[in-house]
Amino acid sequence: MTTTASLLHDLSASDMLEAFRTRRLSPVDVTRAVLERVQQWEPQLHATYLLRPEAALAQARASEARWMRNAPQGLLDGVPVTIKDNIATQGDPTPLGTAAVELYPASADAPPAARMRETGAVIFAKTTMPDYGMLSSGLSSFHALARNPWDTDKGPGGSSAGAGAAAAAGYGPLHLGTDIGGSIRLPASWCGIFGLKPSLGRIPIDPPYTGRAAGPMTRTVTDAALAMQVLSQPDTRDSMNLPFQDIAWHEAADATPEFFKGKRIGLLLDAGCGLPLDAEVRAAIEHAARLIEAAGAQIIPMKPFMTPAMLEGMDHFWRMRSLADMRLLSAERLAKVLPYIREWAESAASFTGAHVFNASQQFHVTRVVTVKACSAFDYVISPVAPHVAFRAEDASPTNDPLRPLEHIGFTVPFNMSEQPASSINCGYTEAGLPIGLQIAGARFDDLGVLKASRAFEQMRGGQHPWPEPAQR
Incomplete structure (x- = not known):
């Protein structure tokens, strides 16, 4: 294993832990390398919030002492990790990406943060997000504009914007995001990393909300599976927490292309709503399908099951929810909300009660049609x-607040159906921008989605080198 200082930030969590066990490396070595990498990239990317180098090094030194005693605190002891702004960390403000929120210290770690702290991970920063997490971009009235390391003229996606940028830029191996309509998978796709939106309730979260899931964002499937061993521990604060299962998450690392042999794979190339499919994206997904077919799977084209009415209904309900929240703000605080978000929410002011009720029903309609459409397949692949x-x-x-969700037709149905879904890089545009393949499984088959993702990871061919910061 290469352990030169300049490459330590690129190590996987698994390699870091092995190096800690054998004392070839210390958590202090790795944390310093990651902090150096952040210093190189951050002026361009703006991926972090509450970046605290000295606190990180103190955590790393404590971890180093535990490893020297052969008494690690937990599975991820000493591994650097970032946590998204909206996942509360005790004593820190949680701005939710907006300048409109009054800042006060969180009274406790939210479940994903608590699991990371309990396992001894080095929490060195939180990551940026757009206002209220309601955008698939890094545009925020509170944080500086987040950018994509593959092309800093582009955004990293959102709402787990900083997490996606941080993973691609080499800010250590593990980043925690959240996803209610695509907020892990979209930045994973656009930043060329791996992201898992697990089954609803698999990773406890507080506050819970319909469709809202937390999940790992990593460079490798194996690191995400490693994180799931920690993140999937139960927590009573989540009213939708699934009953704990002792899932053999480590088996994902052993999956090979043989995993696909005999599997029925649905191929969805038309979301049924939203923006048309870009030709380069279509070509990359079709190539991925051919690779999976060559591994022994049966690829079966699917008809679209989403409709514009479903997408519009969810959009209109979320507009009204946001309008209700914003009506609780003072005029001074309301003026601080991103104008795009204000215009989007205020467009609901004329909605009748009947309209909002009918809109709310589209969440369940989406759930029903998604489960039905996927029931004939072991897994579904799509952009x-x-x-x-x-x-x-x-x-x-x-960039139109009255057409804000035209890009989530492939992702949002799996939030509503509570099914696990991942994003894994499957190619690049001619300009070098990453393209993500979504792999969705049946509800509760999180391990299967990880195995399918790991199998594809070994089949997809050579990847472009990770981006490097511009020389200053």
């Missing part, structure tokens, strides 16, 4: 999004 990363300054791909 994560109909296009690749877009201009960093734009709030959304359309």
Whole structure:
């Protein structure tokens, strides 16, 4: 294993832990290398919030002492990790990406943060997100504009914007995001990393909300599976927490292309709503399908099951929810909300009660049709999004607050159906931008999705080198 200082930030979590066990490396070595990498990239990317080098090094020194006693605190002791802004960490403010929120210290770690702290991971920073997590971009009224390391003129996606950028840029191996309509998978796709949105309730979260899941964002499937061993521990604060299962997450690392042999794989190339599929994205997904077919799977084209009415209904309900929240703000605080978000929410002011009720029913309709459409298959593959990363300054791909969700037709159905779904890089555009393949499984088959992702990871061919910061 290469352990030169300049490459320590690139090590996988698994390699770091093995180096700690054999004392070839210390958590202090790795943390210093990661902090150096952040210093090189951060002026361009703006991926972090509450970056605290001295606190990180103190955690790393404590971890080093535990490893010297052969008494690691937990599975990820000493591994650097970032946590998204909206996952509360005790004593820190949780701005939710917006300048409108009053800042006060969180009273406790939210479940994903608590699991990381309990296992001894080095929490060195939180990551940036857009206002209220309601954008698939890094545009925020509180944080500096986040950018994509593959092309800093582009955004990293969102709402786990900083997490996606940080993983691609080499800010250590493990990053925690959240996803209610694609907020892990979209930045994973556009930043060329791996992201898992697990089954609803698999990773406890607080506060829980319909469709909202936390999940790992990593460079490798194996690191995500490693994180799941920690993150999937139960927590009573999540009213939708699944009953604990002792899942053999480590088996994901052993999956090979043989995993696909005999599997029925649905191929979805038309979301049924939203923006048209870009030709380069289509070509990359079709190539991935051919690779999976060559491994012994049966690829079966699927008809679209989402409709514009479903997507519009969810959009309109979320507009009204956001409008209700914003009506609780003072005029001074409301003025601080990103104008795009204000216009989007205020467009719901004329909605009738009947309209909002009918809109709310589209969440369940989406759930029913998604489960039915996927029931004939072992797994469903599709694009994560109909296009690749877009201009960093734009709030959304359309940049139109009245057409804000035209890009989530492939991702949002699996939030509503509570099914696990991943994003794994499957190719690049001619300009070198990453393209994500979505792999969705049946509800509760999180391990299967990880195995399918790991199998594809070994089949997809050579990957472009990770991006490097511009020389200053």
